[in-house]
Amino acid sequence: MIRILLHGCCGHMGREVSATALADAGTEIVAGVDRTAGPADYPVYADFSKLTKESADVLIDFSVAAAVDAVLDFAERTGMPAVICTTGLSEAQLTRIAALQEKVAILRSANMSLGVNLLMKLAAEAANVLAAKGFDIEIVEKHHRRKVDAPSGTALAIADEINAACDERFHYVYDRESRHTAREQDEIGISAVRGGTIPGDHDVIYAGDDEVLTLSHRAYSRRIFSQGAVEAAKFLARQKPGRYTMADVIAASLQG
Numbered sequence: 001m002i003r004i005l006l007h008g009c010c011g012h013m014g015r016e017v018s019a020t021a022l023a024d025a026g027t028e029i030v031a032g033v034d035r036t037a038g039p040a041d042y043p044v045y046a047d048f049s050k051l052t053k054e055s056a057d058v059l060i061d062f063s064v065a066a067a068v069d070a071v072l073d074f075a076e077r078t079g080m081p082a083v084i085c086t087t088g089l090s091e092a093q094l095t096r097i098a099a100l101q102e103k104v105a106i107l108r109s110a111n112m113s114l115g116v117n118l119l120m121k122l123a124a125e126a127a128n129v130l131a132a133k134g135f136d137i138e139i140v141e142k143h144h145r146r147k148v149d150a151p152s153g154t155a156l157a158i159a160d161e162i163n164a165a166c167d168e169r170f171h172y173v174y175d176r177e178s179r180h181t182a183r184e185q186d187e188i189g190i191s192a193v194r195g196g197t198i199p200g201d202h203d204v205i206y207a208g209d210d211e212v213l214t215l216s217h218r219a220y221s222r223r224i225f226s227q228g229a230v231e232a233a234k235f236l237a238r239q240k241p242g243r244y245t246m247a248d249v250i251a252a253s254l255q256g
């Protein structure tokens with residue numbers, strides 16, 4: 001039984017992860033941390049001060065960027081493996097995560113779904129061919145009205161994956177409202193739409209002369225993210241300190 005500590009446990013994703021872990025015979029949420037306590041089947045703490053290395057086997061975080069420093073402090077203090085799913089992290093937080101990976105098993109992913117993680121690979125493969133042939137690449141993401149960060153962490157991760165596959169030749173242009181110049185070839189345009197209850201849509205558009213290829217992912221619920229997070233927690237709890245990705249989790253699950 002993998003014992004999970006859930007940060008942001010009373011939020012939308014926190015509640016979804018609680019339901020997924022409850023339905024999974026191999027996991028149990030033993031405690032949560034959230035600034036606003038809501039109903040839960042486990043004790044909920046306002047901060048990490050009363051929690052120790054023995055409190056759980058692994059931590060899952062779905063909160064808000066400003067609260068992630070406390071997660072990193074706790075991981076550093078206890079060495080507890082941490083699955084960090086919160087998006088919109090600062091450069092300083094990303095640098096700190098890179099340093100922490102020497103001491104703690106950490107998996108940070110902007111998207112825990114199987115489909116998006118496959119989309120990232122396909123998007124890089126398509127870019128390799130189509131960018132060389134002069135196609136322009138644009139990413140459009142759509143999310144619910146509550147989302148505070150833009151563009152989505154997933155849109156940035158897709159752009160980074162494409163850029164890595166294309167010798168880092170692209171720079172990113174966010175929305176176009178302030179630009180009054182023609183598009184350059186070595187740019188990836190990234191645009192965000194916010195509204196309603198959309199759980200998360202991502203389109204990667206390759207626009208060439210007289211043809212357009214679009215790779216799309218649609219989340220129809222948040223369960224795909226919570227299932228990925230619980231799988232990642234089960235995987236990470238067994239790992240040595242280091243940096244892990246959802247590709248590692250998916251590869252391990254395919255091996256059975």
Ligand SMILES: NC(=O)C1=CN([C@@H]2O[C@H](COP(=O)(O)OP(=O)(O)OC[C@H]3O[C@@H](n4cnc5c(N)ncnc54)[C@H](OP(=O)(O)O)[C@@H]3O)[C@@H](O)[C@H]2O)C=CC1
Nearest residue numbers: 008010011012013035036063067085086087110111112225
């Ligand atoms: N990697 C992935 O696959 C996915 C990532 N996400 C990311 O996860 C994050 C959370 O999303 P979501 O659940 O929809 O957001 P919610 O706002 O619904 O939940 C966040 C929770 O964290 C709490 N919180 C805020 N500040 C603090 C703090 N300082 N200390 C402790 N808890 C705090 C919030 O409390 P309060 O309500 O009082 O503000 C809330 O309960 C976002 O960054 C989102 O982008 C989401 C889905 C998938």
Ligand SMILES: O=C(O)C1=N[C@H](C(=O)O)C[C@H](O)C1
Nearest residue numbers: 087110147152153154199200
């Ligand atoms: O805030 C959300 O809801 C989501 N955030 C993630 C992101 O920023 O990429 C992942 C998912 O699309 C849902």
